[in-house]
Amino acid sequence: MTDFKIEARDRQYHGFTGNEESWEGPYMFVVGADPQYGMMDTMAGKEDISWDQEVALTRQAIEAVNAMTPRPKFFVVCGDLVQSCPGEYLRDEQEADFIKEFSKLDSKIPLVLVSGNHDVGRIPDAASIAAYTERFGDDYYGFWAGGVRFLVLNTQMYHDDSKSKEIRKQHDDWLLQEVEAIKTSGCKHAVVFQHIAWFLQEPDEEKVYFNIEKEFRLKMLEKFNDAGVKVVFSGHYHQNDGGFYKGVEQVVTSAMGWQQRATDIPGIRIVKVKEEGITHQYYEMDHIPTTISLKE
Template sequence: MTKTPDPFFFIQLSDPQFGCFEARGAAPGDGTFPETALYETAIAAANRLKPEFVVVTGDLVQDSDNEAQHSELMRISAQLDHNIPLYLTTGNCDVGNTPSAESLRIYREKFGNDNYSFDFHGSHFVVLNSSICLDPSEVPEEWDSLVDFVRSDLDAHSPTSKHTIMFMHHPLFADSADDPNKDIRYIPHERRSVLLRQLRKHGASGVFTGHWHENHYSSDGDMLMIISGPVGYPLGDDPSGLRIVKVYDDRIEHEYFGMDDLPNTVELKSAIGRASSTH
């Protein structure tokens, strides 16, 4: 008899994007970053709530050449409890809207792999460099190797995993898999369809993204398509915040919290307490 995996939760942070307030004319102009207090609040919340892991879905900094922005990102990231793994995802601000061999080399030198996967409690998590999916025109071989990675990784891990969840910076679509191509808002059809085929084949539970700096929710069948608001500069009605994602045996629950409205605890219903469910 297969043991039911314990429920757990993780925290999604997106777009800390040090330097964005300044780029938008909303910084004090004294060299300090408004992003500092926001990211510190998010990391302090993680230390208090103790998620299984923290994932940052891209746009780590505004300007990948800016050493002060990078240093501040790393200084605060290092404040995360060392027992809590931190997984970084690359965004368009980190490698460009049209990534180049050089921008990818610099990112990988600083942060390591941009396409990788990991597992927790019987669920499988895949991190992708969605800037390559958006526009691989300068690095077509990178798209080929990304697809090879997704195919082989999901073939190897997904069949034995309770959930398969993907993290990327750009959403696959806004409201429907059939959404027409729309500039840099989400992945164009040509490559969206390739990724969706793999996600559908493996019954993925969700794709968690950022990029819009505001929340937006849709789905593809049973697969959640989540766009999360920013840790940093907000571009819509949603405040700077973070998302708590609860992973149960039979479902995913998630909720976005503004930095001024963070919970003190996260409650998970135990598997025993759900004995009368469909399992």
């Protein structure tokens, strides 16, 4: 068990110890989404909200990740860490338990965090974003891992930027620069993590609660494709889904907690990064493998 460290600062991620810019062969990492402490009891309409179920699921996932061979390069949680928004009832308690549980992740496996709507608030503003960044680190940043360039976005401003227009402009200016920089970076692959998916199945699908407004979506996907971004990993939907925009794959990972469809099971996704491309598979909590072959 280790202390919880805030690793994302100054638009960078400081959780790796070595030089991560060069490709040294295939590796894997783990994607989780929406552990969302407190959602299950809230959705069940309970008066007394606990998050014992979510904590148990987190423990199951972290124990499995800690036991994996080879060791995952990192574990990314694609947003909605907790149910209560900044300033809401039980937020502090949920945050404290999230930090306590994720501190049980093996100290050699960096924890990469992405902000979701519950983390920065439904209508984010400077104060609600600061409430997140003070506890969990920057809401957007870039990093290298094993020769691959990764970008982490704050997509809640794409849902509603009415109170964050200036912050969103900084975010989007940064993103455009970063996407442009991918072209000459020499990276083996480029990957993006963001809570809300650009789309769920088809890049030109209509706007719904779980995707991003169409015109902006298509403009950004074209830039991603042009720069060579291979995969975008998202959560927020509480079920698995995804599709392609040209060469860009959008992967939507179901929740570590509450499921949209009663028949779905909480789980995590294992991602294999190889020279020729990136593959991934979702595993229900009871069926997470401990030995992962990077040759398959």
